[in-house]
Amino acid sequence: MKTGITGATGQLGRLVIGKLKEKTDAGSIVALVRNTEKAQDLGVEAREFDYNKPETLATSLIGIDQLLLISGSDLGQRARQHANVVNAAKQAGVKRIVYTSLLHTGNTTVSLAEEHLPSETAVIESGISYTILRNGWYTENHTGSISGVLAGGAVFGSAGNGKFSSAARVDFAEAAVFVLTEAGHEGKIYELAGDESYTLAEYAAEIAKQTGKNIVYNNLPAAEYAKVLESFGLPGFVAEAIAGWDVSASKGDLFNDSKTLSKLIGRPTTPLSEVVKNALSAKS
Numbered sequence: 001m002k003t004g005i006t007g008a009t010g011q012l013g014r015l016v017i018g019k020l021k022e023k024t025d026a027g028s029i030v031a032l033v034r035n036t037e038k039a040q041d042l043g044v045e046a047r048e049f050d051y052n053k054p055e056t057l058a059t060s061l062i063g064i065d066q067l068l069l070i071s072g073s074d075l076g077q078r079a080r081q082h083a084n085v086v087n088a089a090k091q092a093g094v095k096r097i098v099y100t101s102l103l104h105t106g107n108t109t110v111s112l113a114e115e116h117l118p119s120e121t122a123v124i125e126s127g128i129s130y131t132i133l134r135n136g137w138y139t140e141n142h143t144g145s146i147s148g149v150l151a152g153g154a155v156f157g158s159a160g161n162g163k164f165s166s167a168a169r170v171d172f173a174e175a176a177v178f179v180l181t182e183a184g185h186e187g188k189i190y191e192l193a194g195d196e197s198y199t200l201a202e203y204a205a206e207i208a209k210q211t212g213k214n215i216v217y218n219n220l221p222a223a224e225y226a227k228v229l230e231s232f233g234l235p236g237f238v239a240e241a242i243a244g245w246d247v248s249a250s251k252g253d254l255f256n257d258s259k260t261l262s263k264l265i266g267r268p269t270t271p272l273s274e275v276v277k278n279a280l281s282a283k284s
Contacts, residue, residue: 002063003180004030004094006049006085007070009038011140012100015173016068017042023181030064051081057088064089066096068176069123071116075241082119086126096129096186098179100172103136103165103193103256110248111241120189131185133176136193136261137166137254139272142203143279148232150211150283154218155204158225158243162250164203167194167261168270175264193256194269200246206276222247 007013008031031039032049039046047060102116179185201217208215222243229239
């Protein structure tokens with residue numbers, strides 16, 4: 001059985017392929033990427049796959065039995081791009097789609113859901129067997145800016161006391177590999193989140209604990225936080241989106257205590273302390 005992985009050179013895609021190679025023959029894996037040169041180090045077949053070139057997608061999917069559709073990274077373009085992929089999968093005779101969606105899609109104020117909900121609908125209504133993985137927040141969404149936190153002595157945000165039930169990317173990668181390689185997940189929608197939940201103040205405290213530095217959480221109104229993010233070089237629409245996601249977190253939209261993710265992968269999800277430790281080690 002051939003398995004195609006979209007976004008294979010992205011951070012999640014690389015982890016999925018690495019874990020999938022541990023469970024299946026590398027010859028049965030196809031990396032679907034915009035730039036095949038960037039996929040040469042993956043050790044699997046690579047095919048060009050550009051969401052914005054819908055006329056080419058079906059050809060790239062020929063011979064693919066199951067497809068892991070890792071949601072794209074282009075804000076505001078994903079619903080259209082994902083529909084292109086689903087249509088191509090139908091044309092190419094793909095037998096199964098596993099789609100990485102968003103936690104609580106259909107019942108959340110997180111703006112990303114506006115793109116994930118129609119994408120889920122396209123997958124479900126395609127007539128192709130499916131599994132939906134509604135992934136929660138990656139802990140690395142926070143730790144990716146840890147250098148700035150250390151430099152400024154503060155974590156900025158607009159989440160108030162809202163809790164993030166985040167998990168490490170590797171946890172979500174293992175869940176994807178599990179549903180791709182084990183039977184019994186057809187027609188299922190999984191809400192996936194970390195075992196541990198924390199506020200941004202608790203995140204700041206964890207960094208302070210591990211570094212011995214005075215790190216505080218500075219809770220700001222969303223408009224102010226967006227301006228801070230813009231000052232760091234982010235485009236205005238991205239800054240506003242990120243600030244809005246924090247506001248959604250303050251309403252409980254990024255909290256989930258089902259522990260479905262750890263049940264799927266057969267181990268506890270990676271704790272916040274470990275992801276912080278790894279981020280600090282990578283920085284040093």
